[in-house]
Each structure stands twice: as structure tokens, then as C-alpha cells.
Amino acid sequence: MRIAIASGKGGTGKTLVATNLAAAFAKAAYIDCDVEGANGHLFLKPEIRTQRPAEVPVPTATDACTGCGACAEVCRFGAIAALETGVLVFNELCHSCGTCLEACPEGALKEVPHTLGTIRLGTYQVGNAPAVPFADGELNTGQIQAATVIEQVKRAADGDTPIAVLDCPPGTGCAVAEALRGADLCLLVTEPTPFGLSDLEKAANLADYMGIPQAVVLNRSDLGGADVRGFCRERNLPIILEIPYDADLARLYARGQLVYTDAQRYRETFDVLADAIRSGRLERSTPPAKRETPPLAADGAEPDNTRCMDMPRPTGLVQVAVISGKGGTGKTSLAASLAAMAENAVTADADVDAPNLHLLLEPLGETRTPFSGGYLAEIDPDTCTGCGECAEACRFDAVTLAPQAVVDPLRCVGCGLCALVCPLRDTGEMPVRIEPRLSGYAYSGKTRHGGGARGELLAGGEASGKLVTLVRSLAETQAQRIDTDRILIDAPPGMGCPVNAALTGTDLAVAVTEPTQSGLHDLKRALDLAQWFKVPTLVVINKADICPEITESIRAVCGAGGFEVIDAVPFDRTIPQDVAGGNIPAFGKGPGAAALRRVCRTVLQRIRQLAERNVPSTNIPGTLPRSQT
Amino acid sequence: MKVCIPAESPSLDAAVDPRLGRAACFVIADSESRQMLTSIPNTQNKLAAAGAGVQATQTIAKSGAEVVLCANAGPNAFRVLHAAGVSVYTGAAGTVAEALTAFLDGKLELADQANVQGHW
Known part of the structure; x- marks a missing residue:
């Protein structure tokens, strides 16, 4: 039996559920499919026995090449240039489809391996239980084909263990579809916030389309107040576990401990969950109806790429990206607060897999642009x-x-x-x-707090930096329309192509992290990426009091790397409640809101300084901004 | 010598398009007469899902241009032009005619590598 642990939204507790459920099964193989931010190893502490590259075949020309250009002509990914001097192949664009080999009249192309990332195989052991297989993967920086690495991790881990637990990436794009493929059950981990609910629906739609039965785990079930239970009733989705917020659990998890072995009451919780799954008691009266309409063909709208990237890039803008690496650290809460306190700014929600910013900013009439990414x-x-x-x-x-x-x-x-x-x-x-193909939509218009643009990838769509680029271009147009020079970008989690598209050409990044092992692990990757783009980056530690010692580690890591930690925000249960009420988190009454206001004032002050500097026309995405000094 | 300049429309008076792979079109001009010889539309690459830099520069290489004057060149575009033996000068701004003058006055920089990251 293969059990996939998924959630549209990042940071809802997928890895918590996946690792502890695997532990409860005692003999379950653990396959970490989140190749842009694999964290399962932090908790299961596997012994890695083999490590090998995740490779794909890419074409290369042999001496028989006549330079006719047939290969470049058929390649739909623009990965081949045929020049008089020879054929050039761009490995990171190549999809290894073999079309060029078929098209070559001379049979002059051969395939050679190209490395996308790493696959690690080993075993893990819970207490005295026998060792069971463990597998994870990591996508290399600059590579975009996460789904291919996931497929290879799954194939490499395919052993004879009767039960396998698969930790999926966040979102609902093609990487998630690849992770879900072949699963017998999909556990959707969510939280009762409007963000969690909105993303749960998308993930459930994808699993429905793939014909995979689902059950829901409601994490931090007492924080928020969005009607996830009502949604589950309506969709006939059983909620098989509710985990109320617990500071002890948060602390254990933050430190990279497995609560199954380190907290007796959670051992029972996950034993009950494992039993329920093993016995097939999921209290579901009907199997999921396979949806007639494929999610990728939504409502028959024809994508119109003529709007894409059609606008000349305006100059003199100050573009700020809110990033994190790990999902669920509070990017959107900060971005919404910044937008509300900035008074006149345009937001660009670049988290096209799971856009949530509009739930707080309330669009007042939007224009919809169909998007095609392939x-x-x-x-x-x-x-x-x-x-x-x-x-x-x-x-x-x-x-x-x-x-x-x-x-x-x-x-x-x-x-x-x-x-x-x-x-x-x-x-x-x-x-x-x-x-x-119709891959998604971009929306733009006014919101209750300035202008806004956002994108929405259809379920299963290829994670698309291009849609992010379209969203940013619409935001730039909005900025001209409402006469502002400030653009706030809510970046997606992860490390892949959409994050790159959100970061490129920005003037400042604000990294929001949380004091957990996984938060720290992913923050380092996010800071590396920001550095690669030469974007000056400020760090905000959210929920800083959950685990003070990791908060200190984060400060140390940032200090060593020359990154300024501008503030720490305490955990505050009124923030999810404010979000659930559709309120801007920084306008709340609690200590978290007060700290958020402080963060926003600092960031807005930096933005003002950037705007006052007579900024030359370096805001064109892709332009390396001035050095960090 | 044939010089290629990415432009927002096919004219010497058009603004230099700051993008290369996704430029609106390419103006091919003669460096001696400073006249436009022809222009190449780039609509297909401008709207491509991926690989615009690769395909647009392949077109430039085939046009016979020996020099490209552009604002920025990303890594893929640069690799194609370099392999094709086309010189890349960055820092072009203003109109196409102004970029050409700047080049002839030695005011643009000969690039030995990409000056920007991929645009994604």
C-alpha cells in the first residue's frame, strides 16, 4: 500500500504526519518526494548507503551531423540551437523526449547523461524496530525538472516493503502529480485557515482527477476557524485525525525530534492513525467520483499568450520579494501586512501553485488573462x-x-x-x-489595498516561471496605472523555476523563516539563491519563541553570511484567527501583530530609501542589481 | 558589417528592447552607412514557453550579423552567439540609431560572458 502525504499549502505539517506515520507503521518505506526541500531525513535520521546522480538522457551531435537544423526545428522547448559551427544543446531546457533523435535524417544525435540532482538511498530505524528503506532526492540549483527527479526517487525506492509513505512537495503542480501517481491513498494535511482551505480544495481536485481516495488530517485544528470541516462534509472527505496546536509538539518538531518516539501521547495518536489506514476504516461511503473535466482544460478558455511579456518593462520601480524556502512560515501574512501598511503599492502573488494573498487583500474586480505554458x-x-x-x-x-x-x-x-x-x-x-495548452490564469486589478496581480496554475500544470513573469508584468502595468513605484512580490516556496522568476531583478528580498530544523535548512537554500541573484536580503524570524535555541542558530547563520535579521515575531494564536476573519494580520491586537507592524515599518523604510536613491533602469528582470554594499 | 540590435519596432528610431530573447524584433543595420538593411520579427520567441534566448540568437546567427548590440545578454543567448562567432556588446540604450552611434564611438562594452542571469 502506498500512502501519499500531500497538501496544497506548504507548512501545514506534511512531514510531521509522514515521518510519524511511517514510524507507527514500523515497516513502512519512507520516500521523500519533496525534492526542492526534502526534510524527512532531519527526523528519521537515515543511514544513507548509496548516493547517485538523478540523470536524464540529453542529445548531443556526433560527427555525422550535417548542421541541417531539423533537430532545432522540432524541439518545442527551445533547447537546441543549430549553427553553422555545430549543434548546441541546452541541457537544462531539454525534456529528454527524444523528438530530435526521431527528426534527425542522419541519425547523427546520440544521448548522453545529464545530472538533474541527487538520489539518496538507505535505511532508517525507529527505536529497536528493524531497519526499513529510506529514499529522498534533491534537485540541483538552476534545474527545473523536479518531477523527473521525483519519478526516479520513487523508482529507485521501489522495493518489496508492503507499505510505503511518500512525502509529497507542496502545491498542485506536475511535481505533486508525479508524487501522487500510483498512490492507494492520499492523506491531505491542512489547517483551518482560509489559506489551508483554499489549497486543500485544489489538492483534493487533483487527487480526485487522478482517481486517488483521500482522507484529511487537520493540523493545528483549533487555530484559524475556517470551515474546513464543512468543506470535508460537502466533499465526503473523512477527517481521520485532528491535532490541536501544542507548543510542546511544535518545540519537539522544531528540534528535529520524532514525536512518535519522544512523546507518549503522540505515539498513541499515530498508532491509531496507522491502524485506521491499515484496516481501511476511512468512513467513506462512496469512492471519489473521477472528474470528467481534466483540470488542465478547465472551462475551454483559449490561452492567449499575446498578453504575455508584451509590455515594455517600466523602469524606476522598487521591487521587493518576500521569500522563505519552506512553506507556511508566514510569507503571505507579511506580504498582506506590507501591502496594507504601504498604502500605495502593487502586490504580485507569485505563488502560482497556491495563491492566497488575494484572500486577505480582497480584489475589487479583476481582469483575467488565460495563460499557456506549453x-x-x-x-x-x-x-x-x-x-x-x-x-x-x-x-x-x-x-x-x-x-x-x-x-x-x-x-x-x-x-x-x-x-x-x-x-x-x-x-x-x-x-x-x-x-x-491552457496552463493557468493571471488576474490583475485593484484590491482593497492598492493594486494587485496574481496567477493561478491549473492542477497538474508544469511549475511555471513564465506565469510568474506574466504576473509580475501585470503588476508592473498596475503600478503605472495607480502611479506607484512599489511592487511587493509574495514568492512561492521551494527552490525551482517559479522562485527564480519571482526573485530575478528584484531590489530587495525579505526572507521569512521559523525556528525549526526544516525552516533553517530551507532558509539556507533560500539565502543561497538570493545571493546567487545578488539581491540584498533581510531576514525575519517568525514564531521565534517556539524554539529559542534554533532562533539563535538562525541568527548565527545569518550573521556569518552577512544577512541582517531585522526582527523576530512571537508565536501568537490570534494571527491565524485574524487571517480566518479576513483581517490583515498586522492590524490585530496581539503581540504578534505588534511585531509584524514593526517589521513592516522597517521594511517600508528600506523601500523608501531604495526609492529615494536615484535608481537607474536596473529593474529589468534579469538585470543584476547593484552589489550588496 | 552587419549589426543586429533588438528593438521595440522595426526602425532606427525605435527604442532598443532591453530584452534579447524576447525582444519585439531585431533591426539589422549596416555599420558603415548606418542604415537599416532589414528587420526580423521575433514574435514566436517572444511568446515561447521556454528557450526564447536560444532560438532568437540562433535566428540572429543565421542573419549573418557579426555583432549584436543589446542592453543585456543572458547565459543561453550568450552561449549561442559566442559559438556562432558573433560579438556581443552590452549596455545599449536609447534608440537603435543611438546604440549604433555609441557602438561606433567605442562606448559599448564587448562582453566576454553573460551580464545577466536567465530571465526565467
């Missing part, structure tokens, strides 16, 4: 003969015969190999068409 194969059942050439050629198993060829939109990367190998390709009866 292609999708469509096969006409009336003309397809069912010969199976395409199904055999497709490297992503995206085509099945029933008996005509049918494309799975969640697997198809839009490479076009199926069209190239179709025996009917040069006839009038050609059944395969490669069309721009």
Missing part, C-alpha cells in the same frame, strides 16, 4: 487507426490505446513526438494535433 497533444479518435506507434514512441507513457490513442494531459509534456511518428502525418487524415 503544448499538449490532442488525438482525434475519429481519424486515429489505433496503430499504437505514438504510444510506443512516447517516453512519458502519456498515450494509451483504448483502442484509439488517448492522451493523458497530466503526463503529456507536449513534445510532439507522437505527431512525428504518426503514419498518417502527411495525409489529410492526420489525427494528432499539438496545441498550446
